[in-house]
Amino acid sequence: MRSDVRGPVLIVGTGLLGTSLGLALREHDVEVGLENRSPSSLHLARDLGAGVPAPAGFRPALVVVATPPDVIVPHVVAALRAYPDAVVTDVASVKGGLASEVASEAGGQVARYVGSHPMAGRERSGAAAADSDLFQGRTWVICPHGAAASDAVAAVRRLAITVGSLPVVMDPRDHDAAVAAVSHLPQLVASLTATRLADLPAEALALAGQGVRDVTRIAASDPMMWSAIFAANAAAVLPHARALLGSLSEVVDALEAAASEGPGAAGVMKAFAGVVEAGRRGVARIPGKHGGVARRYAEVTVFVPDKPGELGRLFAEIGDAGINIEDLRLEHAAGAKLGVATLSVLPARAGELSAHLEELGWRVMA
């Protein structure tokens, strides 16, 4: 188990991430000490099995700061000073300024600090929502600054691997620029779009289909957490938000022309088509399921009666055929007693899957 993290590990902050991390490390028999300003939160994490309150004289090899973002720097600095041999990391979702803030207080000790960002979370927060599997299969971004020691980077990488994550090393500024575009801007847009639904009559909302549900799903998120993220990564989100504002302003102009002069108004159709075309180019760049170059899957659409066991029968019969489902969506019209399952499979298997399912009596859309 050379890839296992070297303990003991001190976890500072026992919210969702800290407690989940403790649980995951304890499953690997890593010694875990816990710290939290609130004794009740600390005891909850202990009772859940995430570790023990760090005893006097505790000597961690690795410290993970999992506090709210506004107090990360002082905790990182305190840990570097208190444990002069330990590697220190944090799990904040914005990384850019942290290393220089730490360096300005801790000097050369910053070499032992390597920020990171496990891309894991859930809609509930706090220790009570913790789970040892939270990091399984998730990307864990490691963001070494210029003065970071390579063995410190390696220690954080082992931590990520131990709890089932995929470590990815990125420059902190590149990380912040990336999450601004692939996470923070979409979050903002989902909230702003969902806001437009708030005052609609119920009969209008009854027409909501899968499109608006997908666009607004992540709008059901925690306002406090997201306010802190938008504020911390404002500089990286700003160019995207400004560009979006500019494009939206052009769309409003085109809508005004179309509304007053009709669809034949000069440039209107070209403006709208340009917006949709540009979006197509952007969405095509999102990588396929296994990372790397985007891979196009073929979609097979199957109708599923809305009763217990039907989805089970469907997937069992797909499994019997030895075909892997790469992705799936399940849709329902409001009031319908029939679901529409869209299965993504390797293009070479799509015909075979359709034939197999039709033979077994499923209604398959050609």
Next chain:
Amino acid sequence: MRSDVRGPVLIVGTGLLGTSLGLALREHDVEVGLENRSPSSLHLARDLGAGVPAPAGFRPALVVVATPPDVIVPHVVAALRAYPDAVVTDVASVKGGLASEVASEAGGQVARYVGSHPMAGRERSGAAAADSDLFQGRTWVICPHGAAASDAVAAVRRLAITVGSLPVVMDPRDHDAAVAAVSHLPQLVASLTATRLADLPAEALALAGQGVRDVTRIAASDPMMWSAIFAANAAAVLPHARALLGSLSEVVDALEAAASEGPGAAGVMKAFAGVVEAGRRGVARIPGKHGGVARRYAEVTVFVPDKPGELGRLFAEIGDAGINIEDLRLEHAAGAKLGVATLSVLPARAGELSAHLEELGWRVMA
């Protein structure tokens, strides 16, 4: 079969919707005549089994105009004149101005015209993508104008029911206002957000998670179709687009303050929290799966090894327990060999489902 449509039915326009409708009606042995300006498109629809080219002297009881939006009115008017006993409908996704345009040319004959909007479609277009099941389980909005005859409305309702859709009657202007907010604005926003991904480095796109995938999924749509929809419904989309522009402009101001003065700048956190809060209120209004009042499902998260048959085994074992899956999502980190399935079930069944799956050896997130 009193709810079955009364034929013969004439379908004008044999694209995706027209051909699919013909196929669905032929399954119910309804006599279907087809019309299309292009003989090759007409013959393809015929060869697929959607009906026969309307013979001389064809006397339809119902005419469905499924042409591109810019030629719907002349086709509706021509049908009202050619078949003085027939009910005439169309399937365009914007309804507001059609009835008055028809009335200005067809006078009192407009009583036999009732516009409608089957909320069905797919990413491919044309007769070759047609399927008799396209309308199954979908909402079909019927939009009678003030002078519409009630038996004409009933005829369109029977058409919707015959092909497996759920008919919903709405005022044309209410329909257009509704789809502006629940369909057209989300489509616009998805395109604008996806556009921001176009120039990102590949390593940034590798961090794309389920959130941005959901927000931008519908951006992969047809530019010509959507340009026509935005232009036709510009007046209804405009107030939403303007309101979004105003909110986004405030967000940009807050981001600028945070970027230059830091997260502590006056009003910044409040502005961000307000945006997320407003979005939460909006998304909470989207009805649950079966329409009506939104119903909260409990979510059970299960880890699924990425190999053939595992999803099948999972759903078979859920089916054995007699528990219905109301909704599901499947997620993967880029490069991960493990999927995360989030199952929505009635809250009363969630504990039972978790226990059942854990007993069978599945890793379930608490």
